[in-house]
Amino acid sequence: MKAIKIVEPLRAKVVVEGSLAEVEVTGGYCGDLLSDCIAHATEGSVWITIQSHPNTIAVAVLVGMACIVVTNDQDISKQTIERALKENITLLSTPLTSYQAVSALSKLGVPGTRKHG
Amino acid sequence: MENRDPLFEVSREIVGADFQSAGDISGEVKKILLQAGFPPPFIRRIVIAAYEAEMNVVIHAFKGIFTTVIYPDKVHIVIDDEGPGIPDLELAFQEGYSTAPPHVRELGFGAGYGLSNMRKCSDTLKIDSHVGEGTRVTMDFLVKSQRDGAEVEK
Ligand SMILES: Nc1ncnc2c1ncn2[C@@H]1O[C@H](COP(=O)(O)OP(=O)(O)OP(=O)(O)O)[C@@H](O)[C@H]1O
Ligand SMILES: [Mg+2]
Numbered sequence: 001m002k003a004i005k006i007v008e009p010l011r012a013k014v015v016v017e018g019s020l021a022e023v024e025v026t027g028g029y030c031g032d033l034l035s036d037c038i039a040h041a042t043e044g045s046v047w048i049t050i051q052s053h054p055n056t057i058a059v060a061v062l063v064g065m066a067c068i069v070v071t072n073d074q075d076i077s078k079q080t081i082e083r084a085l086k087e088n089i090t091l092l093s094t095p096l097t098s099y100q101a102v103s104a105l106s107k108l109g110v111p112g113t114r115k116h117g
Numbered sequence: 118m119e120n121r122d123p124l125f126e127v128s129r130e131i132v133g134a135d136f137q138s139a140g141d142i143s144g145e146v147k148k149i150l151l152q153a154g155f156p157p158p159f160i161r162r163i164v165i166a167a168y169e170a171e172m173n174v175v176i177h178a179f180k181g182i183f184t185t186v187i188y189p190d191k192v193h194i195v196i197d198d199e200g201p202g203i204p205d206l207e208l209a210f211q212e213g214y215s216t217a218p219p220h221v222r223e224l225g226f227g228a229g230y231g232l233s234n235m236r237k238c239s240d241t242l243k244i245d246s247h248v249g250e251g252t253r254v255t256m257d258f259l260v261k262s263q264r265d266g267a268e269v270e271k
Binding site: 051053054087112113 | 228237
């Protein structure tokens, strides 16, 4: 599924567009501990998190995630936006909680994915 | 295997407490490995270990040098820092053990998984640490490793 298809169901605001229109979402991961996410999230996934600081962008780039969804309407700093622009990473913001966001993605048929090891 | 010339070598400086650009060095290593054409699962585990090692210097030390040496059949990474050192390595390797301060934990660090991620992802990991001086982490990643198996679980 194209990432753009998840915007409306998540009631999300597009903070940084990145390659929203083209990129394919192949799975999803939810987490707020960066060591957990870097180790287990899979390439091409949507990342549901309440973390909105610049290092979140670094983790998404290193994993090769399709996009980041920051939940709970968390404030997103200027530095985070700048880094997302620089890396061309799609950054969405939603008023939904992480649970509600996962639930919405699940209804769309986005599977939870996890890297082995 | 023995004494082959490296294809490429790069060294970068890590600045302690700089969370704005933390992760950039690991990102650069990822790009270089992609360009070199290594298999994705191999690149992925190097990137995980590199990121954890880079962040440990940013979080726990003052500054460091991150060196990557690429050979045709392996990647060698050394992270040498000036910092407080690690008094008890066995304790530091325990999952969940962390001395990260509260303001760093709020950012999602300090789960205490970094060192164990590094051990799981590398073929060899060596840590030399001197309290009050610093820490040197040396990791090797072999292209023909058993570790690059099936990737994704649904
Ligand atoms: N380069 C270093 N210099 C000094 N102490 C370190 C260094 N690397 C690790 N440590 C010590 O070892 C502990 C465990 O490290 P580890 O990377 O496993 O967890 P963490 O960094 O605390 O949390 P996480 O990596 O999950 O964000 C750290 O909390 C710190 O006390
Ligand atoms: Mg760590």
